[in-house]
Amino acid sequence: MKFLSNAARWAACLSVALHLSSVSSVSGADLRVGLVGLDTSHVTAFTRLLNDPKAQNHIPGARVVVAFKGGSPDIESSITRVEGYTKELQQSYGVKILDSIEEVCKEVDAVLLTSVDGRPHLDQVRPILRAGKRVFIDKPVAGTLKDAIAIYRLAKARNVPLFSCSSYRFYDSLAELKRTDVGDLKGVFSYGPAPTEAHHPDLFWYGIHPTEALFTILGPDCQTVSRTTTASMDVVTGIWSEGRMGVLTGLRTGYSPHKVILFGTKAIAEQKGGGDYAPMLREVIKFFQTGIVPVSPEETLAIMAFMEAADESKRQGGKPVSIREMFEKNDPGKVAE
Numbered sequence: 001m002k003f004l005s006n007a008a009r010w011a012a013c014l015s016v017a018l019h020l021s022s023v024s025s026v027s028g029a030d031l032r033v034g035l036v037g038l039d040t041s042h043v044t045a046f047t048r049l050l051n052d053p054k055a056q057n058h059i060p061g062a063r064v065v066v067a068f069k070g071g072s073p074d075i076e077s078s079i080t081r082v083e084g085y086t087k088e089l090q091q092s093y094g095v096k097i098l099d100s101i102e103e104v105c106k107e108v109d110a111v112l113l114t115s116v117d118g119r120p121h122l123d124q125v126r127p128i129l130r131a132g133k134r135v136f137i138d139k140p141v142a143g144t145l146k147d148a149i150a151i152y153r154l155a156k157a158r159n160v161p162l163f164s165c166s167s168y169r170f171y172d173s174l175a176e177l178k179r180t181d182v183g184d185l186k187g188v189f190s191y192g193p194a195p196t197e198a199h200h201p202d203l204f205w206y207g208i209h210p211t212e213a214l215f216t217i218l219g220p221d222c223q224t225v226s227r228t229t230t231a232s233m234d235v236v237t238g239i240w241s242e243g244r245m246g247v248l249t250g251l252r253t254g255y256s257p258h259k260v261i262l263f264g265t266k267a268i269a270e271q272k273g274g275g276d277y278a279p280m281l282r283e284v285i286k287f288f289q290t291g292i293v294p295v296s297p298e299e300t301l302a303i304m305a306f307m308e309a310a311d312e313s314k315r316q317g318g319k320p321v322s323i324r325e326m327f328e329k330n331d332p333g334k335v336a337e
Helices: 006-021 042-051 082-093 101-107 121-130 145-158 172-178 208-218 278-290 297-315 323-330
Strands: 031-036 062-068 096-098 110-113 134-138 162-165 185-193 222-229 233-240 245-251 259-264 268-270
Touching: 031 042, 031 101, 031 278, 042 062, 042 082, 042 278, 062 082, 062 101, 082 096, 096 101, 101 121, 110 121, 121 134, 121 145, 134 278, 145 162, 145 297, 145 323, 162 297, 172 208, 172 259, 185 208, 208 233, 208 245, 208 259, 208 297, 222 297, 222 323, 233 297, 297 323
Parallel strands: 031 062, 031 110, 062 096, 110 134, 134 162, 185 245
Antiparallel strands: 185 259, 222 233, 233 245, 259 268
């Protein structure tokens, strides 16, 4: 990993630190789980899978018991949905609504930080880490690469394991594709929906899904990123170690399916079908029980750097941008707890 910056090398070390810090496991009665941020359909979908034994793909071992509303007034798709999801959680699943994140932490064993807006995640995770609660941060882990690095740095300081990912990473169809023998892997295409939101770097809002799928196959060691963009589509090309190429096609308007295609020395293989939240949520509950993170800080931060680099390449008219440069530029230094 010689091309990585100090921040990325730190992340690689942190992935070990978080693993080793989780020597204790939780067993016995169902874990009590809290939600922070009720402005996404994920909160009702996750709660149904955990709390309803009759739900298809029900996941035992944990129950959502309390929540903090949150919501971002300057994002219409956030603030207009909070009350509806709050009402459903209360009426259908008996979830108690509390007035602060600190109160949530007093009532639970672990936290799902589900705010759809990545910008408040750094401030929202602070009291969770102070309380020592294991936390899964729904995508995106933060609203900027700088905040993402700060989040993992705080987790290291508090010795509290956390992780973040898109549900695409654990789709059964992607796991099956990853097992396919195509010989030496030379390149990967990943396409999918990528509508934007004005307060976030372009790919952070929804393009993170096909981006995460790309990294699920290729891993974290992307070196340079270049982007070509139009009003309706993005093509972002990354060069990985050993000359492997990853191409992300983000579909902003109209029909926007998703798929990953592998190009190898022996074969070309395509993802067949999609997936749902259940495989990811199983990994989240396993993490809550064991403290062992299934996605390393190194990889999540590399994904964030890739997406930030895509915006920088756009600003520079499509010129290649170094991932190392993005880490160096966005390292926040010492972070106040």
